[in-house]
């Protein structure tokens with residue numbers, strides 16, 4: 001690792017947009033494959049390597065393959081603890097993981113035991129002294145429609161009350177070309193009313209203007225991607241105004257968008273547009289396993305593409321603290337930590 005790599009590894013970082021099953025590393029996939037050799041799954045089916053690109057549709061096929069490998073409580077526990085440890089090793093001090101509760105009739109996995117297992121993994125890492133604060137967002141898969149969305153919010157609500165503050169909100173994700181946000185509004189409104197924070201994938205593909213307009217009225221607490229919100233990308237000034245007026249932070253995932261081909265190249269990424277506006281932008285990985293990246297690499301990529309100085313990069317990571325869903329005391333603790341680490345990183 002050269003000095004530059006080390007700098008990005010050493011800066012304390014906040015990761016706010018990480019899908020559990022998209023974050024599974026090469027090493028963990030090896031372990032999972034060896035437990036289920038009969039599936040004949042190869043690495044090329046679970047990750048998109050350097051220089052490779054896929055359509056978004058093909059990315060969603062990759063998740064289906066990973067889901068076949070992660071269909072028991074044991075596998076979820078393994079995946080979640082490995083992912084948390086890997087983020088910690090990459091210098092992430094605060095992580096919000098998100099995942100879609102799944103049931104698997106063949107193994108007896110239920111949506112409830114799914115969530116309990118992820119919570120257990122978070123607690124175990126804490127007990128073992130892994131240097132990272134972790135919270136969880138329960139994900140709604142937009143493909144599954146109104147009723148499942150409502151059921152998911154009810155589960156999230158229950159876990160928010162019983163998980164000792166670990167479950168802090170919901171996510172809306174899944175194939176953006178399927179379904180419409182209006183079908184999910186009742187569930188999203190319920191989430192809001194019961195105190196769950198929300199991060200919604202918005203305008204990840206071009207066709208979602210009307211949906212984004214509707215969902216921005218909630219308003220969400222954070223936006224995932226927001227690739228096609230601004231006028232230069234076929235969005236509109238009124239969408240931008242709503243985002244700016246409500247000061248809704250954007251979770252931006254460079255490698256994911258370029259490899260998934262919703263953005264043609266790094267230099268054309270909408271990070272530039274929002275960053276120049278001075279709007280809160282948080283760099284994130286999305287699916288570090290599938291897209292073969294980590295958060296240090298995303299910071300390095302943003303810096304080299306958009307000419308950010310080391311001090312700019314530091315500020316970017318520090319400002320992400322303002323956007324976390326955990327309570328104020330956690331923010332204070334993180335700010336203190338950042339101040340303590342500044343001298344070490346810039347020595």
Ligand SMILES: CNc1ncnc2c1ncn2[C@@H]1O[C@H](COP(=O)(O)O)[C@@H](O)[C@H]1O
Nearest residue numbers: 019020021022063098099100139173174175
């Ligand atoms: C690439 N852009 C993306 N856009 C939308 N949704 C995405 C996504 N990447 C991941 N997911 C969502 O996360 C699930 C996998 O993790 P979990 O099984 O929930 O842990 C995917 O099935 C999809 O619903």
Ligand SMILES: [Zn+2]
Nearest residue numbers: 019173224286
């Ligand atoms: Zn995402």
